[in-house]
Amino acid sequence: xxxxxxxxxxxxxxxxxxxxxxxxxxxxxxxxLFWYVQYSRQRLQLxxxxxSRESIKGFTADLNKGETSFHLKKPFAQEEDSAMxxxxxxxxxxxxxxxxxxxxxxxxx
Amino acid sequence: xxxxxxxPRHKVTETGTPVTLRCHQTENHRYMYWYxxxxxxxxxxxxxxxxxxxxxxxxxxxxxxxxxxxxxxFLLTLESAxxxxxxxxxxxxxxxxLGTYEQYFGPGTRLTVT
Numbered sequence: 001x002x003x004x005x006x007x008x009x010x011x012x013x014x015x016x017x018x019x020x021x022x023x024x025x026x027x028x029x030x031x032x033l034f035w036y037v038q039y040s041r042q043r044l045q046l047x048x049x050x051x052s053r054e055s056i057k058g059f060t061a062d063l064n065k066g067e068t069s070f071h072l073k074k075p076f077a078q079e080e081d082s083a084m085x086x087x088x089x090x091x092x093x094x095x096x097x098x099x100x101x102x103x104x105x106x107x108x109x
Numbered sequence: 110x111x112x113x114x115x116x117p118r119h120k121v122t123e124t125g126t127p128v129t130l131r132c133h134q135t136e137n138h139r140y141m142y143w144y145x146x147x148x149x150x151x152x153x154x155x156x157x158x159x160x161x162x163x164x165x166x167x168x169x170x171x172x173x174x175x176x177x178x179x180x181x182x183f184l185l186t187l188e189s190a191x192x193x194x195x196x197x198x199x200x201x202x203x204x205x206x207l208g209t210y211e212q213y214f215g216p217g218t219r220l221t222v223t
Binding site: 006 | 150154157216
């Protein structure tokens with residue numbers, strides 16, 4: 001069975017500080033991982049997909065298969081980054097996503 | 110927003126009543142999903158569909174049924190609503206294209222069962 005764990009329910013940092021939101025997964029196949037962001041009372045938006053190796057809004061995430069992790073990082077947090085962040089794992093068939101419990105990021109001025 | 114709408118956006122209903130939520134998409138996507146979002150649980154899959162009249166259960170399907178008679182509409186029915194079904198419900202579609210596994214979400218329906 002596949003599982004995604006986000007160990008921190010809440011992460012609070014000051015503006016300009018580095019941010020790392022943790023995501024660990026368990027999956028026997030080849031993982032396809034994503035980060036989603038949800039701003040207050042809005043729909044979930046796709047932030048990053050690991051296969052693209054892209055940087056969106058200054059965020060990056062690297063897949064570490066040895067540690068089964070896909071942590072989301074940003075060197076300098078902004079107040080507008082305050083939101084809920086979800087890590088998600090796709091099965092090999094690509095027809096199901098498993099989500100972590102989410103981490104609320106609060107960036108203080 | 111991938112052309113996904115949900116209706117209603119908010120609903121308050123009483124325990125024991127049936128409730129139907131609608132998800133509508135305009136881009137002919139094959140896969141559609143219903144999730145519920147609860148604090149501490151993230152998003153949990155209720156049911157999904159892989160075509161007209163083709164549906165399957167997710168992680169938390171008890172007390173829910175779905176139907177898909179047209180490509181563009183995916184309905185979620187709570188047969189007899191309970192307070193434990195108070196939640197925010199999100200519909201999603203899977204993106205198109207080879208190797209596309211990501212999903213795109215609707216705006217959500219906030220359901221309160223009193």
